[in-house]
Amino acid sequence: MNKEITINGLDSINEAAKEFVNNMGDAKVFAFYGKMGAGKTTFIKAICDCLGVVDTVTSPTFAIVNEYQSDTVDYPIYHFDFYRIKKLEEVYDMGYEDYFYGGGICLIEWPELIEDLLPEDAVHVDIKENEDGTRSVKF
Template sequence: MKIVIKNLDEISTAAREFLKIMGENRVLAFYGSMGAGKTTFIKALCEELGVTETVGSPTFAIINEYRGGNGLPIYHFDFYRINKLEEVYDFGYEDYFYSGNLCLIEWPELVESLLPENTVRVSIQETEDGSRMIDEM
């Protein structure tokens, strides 16, 4: 899978294509440098899934919960501020990761050892011309 987003006008189409490719996979880990567009792409994914709430980075909350158009929860994690794995244990990550509901994870490097075996790892990179490349790792 390689999806190129040349500008923000293409992000909804890219999100739709990505969701088709991902199918029934429930835990998606997004890798990329600061400013690569992880949160922006996750916002587009949520919009395509029918989320009507404001989607933003859960940097300080660590997790945001949204409702998709089907009424099911979508969990959005941002582990950027995690200092120790104990913090992740404290909020009961297993209840989310193994719930069968969609989990969208930013900064998964910090919790790599806790990710389920079937986690889909996705790279988001900015290219020289400013477009974004989304690719399964």
């Protein structure tokens, strides 16, 4: 995929998320790269809304992974935040394979900390804040 979506502000984030969801194809694992404050969590929340998640979407900073159910898709949606991972053993211990290869959608923040464990077909998503305050999402 070589797509770019511009998020002009919070008022247009849902349209950007819809465009992202419409371009997800059959991919299941999405690795979100971006600096602290780039908007990864906020964009993932909007994606979850578009996927019909009824639960409150929060950053799984301390839990590492949150699982959400959806009104519109028949599989779970997993939201990971690996920011606090200190060693890969923690990821092995949580049974990452069950998530990454289990058929659900995986939305991953801070994937650079577990890069070696990402599936080969994981979609690399870059989120960057532009000087004018907009965000660019490239995937």
